Amino acid sequence: MAMSSPENVITDYKSLPPLPIGQPELILMLQPGLEHVLSSSQQLISSKEDLTNIHGVLDRHGASMALLFGTTEERLRQPQLAAHGKRAFPATYAYEEDLSTFYRVHAKADSLETIAAELRKDPQVRAAYVKPGGSPPVILAEKLLVKKEAVAPSTTPNFVERQGYLNHAPERDRLHQDLLEYDGGLIAGTATTNEDFVNHGTAVTGILGGDVNAYGVTGICPRATIFTSSFWDQSTSTAIKAAADRLGPRDIILLEIHRSGPRATGNGQEGYIPIEWWPDDFAAIKYATSKGITVVEAAGNGGENLDDPIYDARPSYFPADWTNPFNPANPSSDAILVGAGAPPPGTHGVDYGPDRSRLWYSNYGARVDAQGWGYEVTTTGYGWLQGGPSADLWYTDGFSGTSSASPIVTGALACVQGILKDFDRRPLSPTESRSILRKTGSSQQDGYWGPVAQRIGNRPNIREMLQAALNR
Structure with a gap:
């Protein structure tokens, strides 16, 4: 049976007022296993790979980066559930993603897409994407x-x-x-x-x-x-x-x-x-x-x-x-x-x-x-x-x-x-x-x-x- 919508209900997105929206974010994901750290001088250092190309991209655009999920890579690489004591559901809930590979890049909003595209050319970059607010x-x-x-x-x-x-x-x-x-x-x-x-x-x-x-x-x-x-x-x-x-x-x-x-x-x-x-x-x-x-x-x-x-x-x-x-x-x-x-x-x-x-x-x-x-x-x-x-x-x-x-x-x-x-x-x-x-x-x-x-x-x-x- 066909039904019609009530007349007093807004059903058109054009009639909806704008909402406050957060700023877009550039998320950088490095390849796992690089054993990297971000130094106090904002330099990525790896014991296995040369990461200078990443710094070159950031420097050209006056950008900086910071860990997305914590203060140091070392803390994030610790078994991510061990600090919380006994697991409630050990058989089902294993977590394997290395959170130390996630970074947020800070730069002018109008340059984020360009920076992301340049970062993706580096083989040590797993992903670089601009996330809408x-x-x-x-x-x-x-x-x-x-x-x-x-x-x-x-x-x-x-x-x-x-x-x-x-x-x-x-x-x-x-x-x-x-x-x-x-x-x-x-x-x-x-x-x-x-x-x-x-x-x-x-x-x-x-x-x-x-x-x-x-x-x-x-x-x-x-x-x-x-x-x-x-x-x-x-x-x-x-x-x-x-x-x-x-x-x-x-x-x-x-x-x-x-x-x-x-x-x-x-x-x-x-x-x-x-x-x-x-x-x-x-x-x-x-x-x-x-x-x-x-x-x-x-x-x-x-x-x-x-x-x-x-x-x-x-x-x-x-x-x-x-x-x-x-x-x-x-x-x-x-x-x-x-x-x-x-x-x-x-x-x-x-x-x-x-x-x-x-x-x-x-x-x-x-x-x-x-x-x-x-x-x-x-x-x-x-x-x-x-x-x-x-x-x-x-x-x-x-x-x-x-x-x-x-x-x-x-x-x-x-x-x-x-x-x-x-x-x-x-x-x-x-x-x-x-x-x-x-x-x-x-x-x-x-x-x-x-x-x-x-x-x-x-x-x-x-x-x-x-x-x-x-x-x-």
């Missing part, structure tokens, strides 16, 4: 762009009844009044005052861990301690590894970022894809999952079919042994990819189609594991539902995108891991988490923007997930 995968609908100017009431109302995503299944503001109890702080990177990024982080945190009280919102897993690792001023892969170095089995990393892929049009977020497609991000994610840390990754708002053959085509600037991580037949990062589904019809008076159907902007494909609400999410930040002069009192009920969907799935997983801990049970491994999300939950439905065959997965059901986890 990333941005939060949020759909900035009209209600997120207009703040209520009225003075906030003396007591914030209780908005829990508007948090339908809590119902039974069928960079942030650190001083926000509803996010004070379990703030773990910033563990890597630099906090930003950019309002879009701050609101985005505040909204994500409210979904996950809004405090339990008589006002505002309540998080899905309010007793979880939430740390942040900012990608505002550092590479996304650096931010991921820095977080992983502080965490262990039972912990979860949520990646709230996507970037323009090979089919990006420059038209808003059209063609944006999950960040694991880039080798350094894949390596960082795999490093985390190899430690038994569950990684939840936004599938992105590009409206892309991740099964499209274009993603199997290796870019010439990637390593020769690169394979498409979206193809289930290839090695996996073991991250959980989250798509965006429609909330129940009538939520906040709007109908986006059948409950749990794919929304128009959500990426989809066999690699996508689960879905969450992609519109009408009530949470902290933005100030549309409650505004006023103080951002610490702002709330919205229009948070959206795979940005809103991903913390919903993360919150469900955090609840299950917490209960397993309380019962002194082994935590879910990343692979087990993916499997349980795929086998349980409320099924995806056909919708306005595509059939079930355009897979975004099931919406989590914590009760079913817990039963499956306890029955392992």
